Amino acid sequence: MEFNEFCSRLLEKTDIVKLISRYATLRRVGNSFKACCPFHNERTPSFSVDANKQLYHCFGCGKGGNAITFVRDIENIDTIDAIKMLADEAGMELPKLSGENGKHFDKEKRLKLYELMREAARRYNENLLSPRAEIAREYLVKRELPPNIVTRFGLGYSLDQTDIIKYLEGKGYTKAEMKDAGLIEQKADKWYDVFYGRLMFPIISNTGEVVAFGGRSLDGVSYAKYRNSAQTEIFDKSKTVYALNLLKKKRRAGPLDYVIMCEGYMDVIALHKAGFDTAVASMGTALTATQAKQLKNYSDKVIISYDGDGAGQKATLRGLDILRESGLTVKVASIPDGLDPDEIINQRGKEAYGKILDEALPLVAYKLSILKKKYDLNDRDDKTAYTAEAVRCIKQLDNPVEIEEYLQSLSAETGYDIGVLRAQAKLYVDTDKPATSEPPQKEENKRGFFETFLLAAYINGKEYVDPRDLEEIFPDGFERNVVDSITDSRMRGLKDTAAMLYTDLPEGVQKQLPEIIDFDFSSIDSKADYDACVISLKCAKLEKKISELAARYDETKDIECLRESNEIRKKIKQLRELGGSK
């Protein structure tokens, strides 16, 4: 089956209302559904879903499209991953992608790398049973990791430098593909498994694909305790959250009160084992906006559970602000005595850890506690600097009552008059507004009304449209892409032509589509209107050509320019007469 045809059928089989209701609370209004936009922070709903056209559009931030683009953008994944995810849900099998003109080459390659990584994960996991995996089994026993946990996280072991290479070659994969997947490297003509001798943690994307591995050294002498896959075509650590795939399964059963964000694989696994099964981990870097958005699909609240004095307080704070700016409520659990969550649970029991979560500090309170450690409040200058920073931090709260409460306790703490602090807080109002609550700027659109009408008429299947006119009027660019895409869909007899446009056209231009698809034909909708528009646009194009020729003549004095412009004038005259005779 041809790829576009497959996508069209997939869109027919997918219920966009049901899909989007997993991410936003939809309310029926007439024929459509409304919600607060899941793509930007807002309190009044400007996001609407059209059940008939199977399209969505946000009037606040301009995001819009079909089921495929929705999944792509909300999950922050590649288009092909979105298609695969919806296809899995619809019980449809992806067609073999033909690399016609290299059009789907990147998609094809991505799917191949997923298969390869899945095979590799399977092999590493089976290796745990090998007589040569004694050291890995000992480690699992020492860390008290039972078989169901090993299975849930797909843990494994890399036996030696070449086992995985031989195994994957046996399955038909090439060394080049293994290298592209980040599994092997070459040293002095010899290829080797970059993870050899390590305990393996598959890193699984939110669509359920193995995209990378983390490996923990077991011999105690390797240069790095943990090693992660390098960046590859299918793995970007700034867009990945470890164990997010498990949250997804749990989320289906009901909403999650909170997500626990910890530092490493072993923390996540220890917490799951103890029953805290909403634990995830960032990939060892500062949190990114993409990760924050992904988390927000599962819960509105995140509790940070980093090691006592782990990853550098400043880096952590920046990450926490990113979470807050994405609209998440952030709390910070303070783990005592430089221990990690695993050690707390082992030494003091899971109740002790539960209590730590209960007592987690709201982000602002946590920041203030960090600030306080930085300054000596008995020193006058320090106290002034601390107060200024504290007020700035308190101002980030949305709730005026909360702001007042914090200011009052700051006043009690520093001895500054509450009136002074309130005045200082006002000072920051305009400069510190979080940028994310504002919808992103809409793109400027220079297309005229006539052009929009022609495209809309074509998309909506008006009989008076002759595609040849459109091809002449729109030689290139966005408009031409729209025309070609519609022509192509028509020739294949596809339904949902408008919805298909979103999948077919390059990202970035899609914001321009709603204006065309939802065009209002009440004032203009006849063959005569159409002809008049076509003639007017064709003439405008020709006139533009004449002025170009005139400019060229001024420069070159080439007689040919005059001859050509006379020809064009004749054509314009003919066109005008044609228009008048109708």
Ligand SMILES: [Zn+2]
């Ligand atoms: Zn929006």
